[in-house]
Amino acid sequence: MPDPPAIHDAFAEALCAHDEKRLLDFFHPNAVLVTPIGLVEGHEQIEWYFGQFFSTAPDLKTRVTTMLVQGDTFAVEWVTSGIQSGGMLLPDGTEIPGTGAPICWTGCAVWTVEDDKFLTGRIYYDQLNVYISLGCRLVQIKPGSAAAPDHAAAPGREAGPGSAAGSRPNAVRRLLRRLAGL
Structure with a gap:
């Protein structure tokens, strides 16, 4: 063993x-x-x-x-x-x-x-603690702004694994961009 x-x-x-x-x-x-x-x-x-x-x-x-x-x-x-x-x-x-x-x-x-x-x-x-300690900041993105995600789940419908809103890698990238203030 x-x-x-x-x-x-x-x-x-x-x-x-x-x-x-x-x-x-x-x-x-x-x-x-x-x-x-x-x-x-x-x-x-x-x-x-x-x-x-x-x-x-x-x-x-x-x-x-x-x-x-x-x-x-x-x-x-x-x-x-x-x-x-x-x-x-x-x-x-x-x-x-x-x-x-x-x-x-x-x-x-x-x-x-x-x-x-x-x-x-x-x-x-x-992850949030790590990125903040690296000098990143959390920035709220207003819906409809150029930095907001392009796709979202339709109202009343949950995001599935194949949808853009349900895509974990894209969601992580968006979060990291927000944290870095990009």
């Missing part, structure tokens, strides 16, 4: 050392992560995902505050902090330049382990 706490402790060491290559040793080649910025699949995308945080805050540190284990699945709550000295790439391609400001946020992840490697992970954190 795998020892999730030991696996996670070694993973956290590699994470805090910003050792992207060693981080990949903790993931199955076809591992899948569900993150606030979208789905991350396989070693190449996983390396890119963590690399974005490392380039944004080269001194980024993560501290585990809680861990719960159930068989081969475990949940971890953590606090991440650092100084944003590098640019942060947003999902829509916009980059927030380095500010030199401290950033700090809490989050949690749920991991499934198989053969002593992460097979799946679901990462959750307070």
Whole structure:
């Protein structure tokens, strides 16, 4: 039986050392992560995902505050902090330049382990807190303005997965643009 706490402790060491290559040793080649910025699949995308945080805050540190284990699945709550000295790439391609400001946020992840490697992970954190700490601001967009979404669900009809209003990636891009004041 795998020892999730030991696996996670070694993973956290590699994470805090910003050792992207060693981080990949903790993931199955076809591992899948569900993150606030979208789905991350396989070693190449996983390396890119963590690399974005490392380039944004080269001194980024993560501290585990809680861990719960159930068989081969475990949940971890953590606090991440650092100084944003590098640019942060947003999902829509916009980059927030380095500010030199401290950033700090809490989050949690749920991991499934198989053969002593992460097979799946679901990462959750307070995105609004992260973007505000990066100097973004929340701006209300008036309906009908040039910056307002082009499509909305018809009155009395819920947005479905195929509609523009129900499209999560587009909704996330719109939110990030609003936060960045674009």
